[in-house]
Amino acid sequence: MRTFSIITALLLPLGAQAQDRAPILMDATETHILPRFAQLADATETLATTAQADCAPDSEDLRTAYRAAFDSWISASHLRFGPTETDDRAFAMAFWPDTKGFTPKTLSRHIATEDAAVGSPEAYAETSIAGRGFLALERMLYDPAMAEQGSAAYRCALIRAIATDIDRNAEAMNTDWQTYAPNLTQPGDDSLYRSGDEAMQELFRALTTGLEFTADTRLGRPLGTFERPRPNRAEARRSGRSLRHVELSLIALRDLAARLSFDHPQIAADLDVAFARAIDRAQALDDPAFAGVDTPQGHIRVEALQQSINDIREIASTELGPTLGISAGFNSLDGD
Amino acid sequence: MTSRRDFLAGLAAASLAPVPGWSSVGAPDFLAAALFPDGSYRLSGLDGKGAILFSIPLPARGHAAAAHPFKAQAVAFARRPGTFAIVFDCASGTVIKRLEAPKGRHFYGHGTFSANGDRFFTTENDYEAAEGVIGVWDAVNYIRLGEFPSGGVGPHDMRLMPDGETLVIANGGIETHPETGRTKLNLPTMQPNLTYVDLSGSVLAQVELTDALRKNSIRHLAVRGDGLVGFAMQWQGSLTKHPPLLGLHRLGEEPRLLSAPETDQSALQGYAGSIAFAADGNSIAITCPRGNALLRFDVESAAFTDAFALEDVCGLGAGSEGLVFTTGTGAFGALNATRAEISAQPDCQWDNHLIPIRTFG
Numbered sequence: 001m002r003t004f005s006i007i008t009a010l011l012l013p014l015g016a017q018a019q020d021r022a023p024i025l026m027d028a029t030e031t032h033i034l035p036r037f038a039q040l041a042d043a044t045e046t047l048a049t050t051a052q053a054d055c056a057p058d059s060e061d062l063r064t065a066y067r068a069a070f071d072s073w074i075s076a077s078h079l080r081f082g083p084t085e086t087d088d089r090a091f092a093m094a095f096w097p098d099t100k101g102f103t104p105k106t107l108s109r110h111i112a113t114e115d116a117a118v119g120s121p122e123a124y125a126e127t128s129i130a131g132r133g134f135l136a137l138e139r140m141l142y143d144p145a146m147a148e149q150g151s152a153a154y155r156c157a158l159i160r161a162i163a164t165d166i167d168r169n170a171e172a173m174n175t176d177w178q179t180y181a182p183n184l185t186q187p188g189d190d191s192l193y194r195s196g197d198e199a200m201q202e203l204f205r206a207l208t209t210g211l212e213f214t215a216d217t218r219l220g221r222p223l224g225t226f227e228r229p230r231p232n233r234a235e236a237r238r239s240g241r242s243l244r245h246v247e248l249s250l251i252a253l254r255d256l257a258a259r260l261s262f263d264h265p266q267i268a269a270d271l272d273v274a275f276a277r278a279i280d281r282a283q284a285l286d287d288p289a290f291a292g293v294d295t296p297q298g299h300i301r302v303e304a305l306q307q308s309i310n311d312i313r314e315i316a317s318t319e320l321g322p323t324l325g326i327s328a329g330f331n332s333l334d335g336d
Numbered sequence: 337m338t339s340r341r342d343f344l345a346g347l348a349a350a351s352l353a354p355v356p357g358w359s360s361v362g363a364p365d366f367l368a369a370a371l372f373p374d375g376s377y378r379l380s381g382l383d384g385k386g387a388i389l390f391s392i393p394l395p396a397r398g399h400a401a402a403a404h405p406f407k408a409q410a411v412a413f414a415r416r417p418g419t420f421a422i423v424f425d426c427a428s429g430t431v432i433k434r435l436e437a438p439k440g441r442h443f444y445g446h447g448t449f450s451a452n453g454d455r456f457f458t459t460e461n462d463y464e465a466a467e468g469v470i471g472v473w474d475a476v477n478y479i480r481l482g483e484f485p486s487g488g489v490g491p492h493d494m495r496l497m498p499d500g501e502t503l504v505i506a507n508g509g510i511e512t513h514p515e516t517g518r519t520k521l522n523l524p525t526m527q528p529n530l531t532y533v534d535l536s537g538s539v540l541a542q543v544e545l546t547d548a549l550r551k552n553s554i555r556h557l558a559v560r561g562d563g564l565v566g567f568a569m570q571w572q573g574s575l576t577k578h579p580p581l582l583g584l585h586r587l588g589e590e591p592r593l594l595s596a597p598e599t600d601q602s603a604l605q606g607y608a609g610s611i612a613f614a615a616d617g618n619s620i621a622i623t624c625p626r627g628n629a630l631l632r633f634d635v636e637s638a639a640f641t642d643a644f645a646l647e648d649v650c651g652l653g654a655g656s657e658g659l660v661f662t663t664g665t666g667a668f669g670a671l672n673a674t675r676a677e678i679s680a681q682p683d684c685q686w687d688n689h690l691i692p693i694r695t696f697g
Contacts, residue, residue: 085573085574088524097521099466100466129524130525192576202575216516216518216519217519220515220516220519221513224515225515329625329628329648329664329665330648330664330665330686331650332664334415334625334687334688336415336492336555
């Protein structure tokens, strides 16, 4: 049987294989992309209504809703193109890394001036992007320095405004993804993607940039250097979510990789083994905010996790990429 | 016994030719870095047809290089975020000096000499402050003299203007930190610009694009003899948009942006790698390795002229007539009025840039 299929493949004109992206594009769009944004919109709606009911920073209901909604975002945030990218929506969901400390500055300014934008969702959406999204809300819920600023009433209004803004943003993405989906599932003259290959390349790029972000930024920033680790740079460390984001992103990317490699069982198997190894390492780490990078042993363990993600990247770029017609040129890959 | 006349003649010879000039290495027209089949990265001197006149091993993959205006000396930069650059004597292939970026700085991969060859300038990242810096070096002994702000974040290419007293800097706007590799840390707030400074770092002028093009990173430059600056861009926004990747600017005027028709423009994946004016200055081109294309435009009318399909094309420079280019597949070719002709195809992979040795020849 195997021999037969190889011969058939050789006899087919090159173009015939190139056209057969439809099942994977349909599967990735319908079962990977769209459900994630629907789930996100549900979770952020719960967050917004919970904040309306109880805006106390230490409210367990509010924190639970916050964690669930942030989980949903991390599980969708690698899909950073199309409606996710429009108007910087992804950055408005999570302004990170914040290398210049814009988020606390923006929030302090809102509080100090009692910025009236918190009274109107439309107005709040026009304020600085650094004061929006899950990292801004994390400051309000988990940073003791914020809880001492201004009046309790204003802080409550600010928490509600950020939660509502997150929900509006998620709703907009979810709505727009429904109308954007046919671009991916029906590439061609009426689509933003002129061919199935182009649409596949967009999804492949989501996979590789997602892996890159998790390895180089989510882990690279707290790792710093061996001589000078930077645990205070870990993502969402105040809510103790740094490691969880690595794990959630790997789980989401594993699902995407499996769908994209469906036609290539050997590559699919290689990727799955590599993902399993990385996820196992993340789950075994027991260092939720990467505070342990301060110690030599802790640093080495996080580095090992980073290496296991780089191993996945290697398989993606050398095995999966070429099957999708991704240009592997010396200069086109350099990016400088 | 040495006569006074002999003594003076000897003195003159010693002061006029203390180091070999470019003619001593076959008068190359260009420098380019490449990966060779044995796995070595080398910096080569090329003639106008792409023949390799000399080839010096590099310790790692290079990015751009800079050619001394008259001595046969080249500075090769490591790939971003490299912390060293190497000054070579191209006649002997020996290392004259290894330039180390100061603590807290790394090089971006481009640099330029002053017209008289006594200063060398490098684009650098002050990465803790996330501010661009221009390093100033003594180019006789290659000692660091100081630095000044580049006028933005992420300075990449930099050129000396024809007046010899002004530098034009492409501040790409993208913040990176060596600890996070090439991850772009500030896309939602990035703001690239073109900055003109005098050689002591005083800002003479700054140009920004409109807010809709804020995510178009200004990366590479070409300068015409009359001071017209061409700039090539790399789009960091949605790939479903196809903004212009080439601009022209003259001090005191508004920038002009040049774009090909949508069918050509949309194939570029928002990425231009190199830029150069043709020898006569009437046309300008960009290479687009992700779109495997070279696009040419008329400078006067700012109109698109033609596109050439060339696999992994990136290096670009002015040739004896028109333009010359290199590709990641080893080709060296020339573009005349109507077509691209490959004149050399050595077994190597040419890296991003082709560095002219005579800037305004």
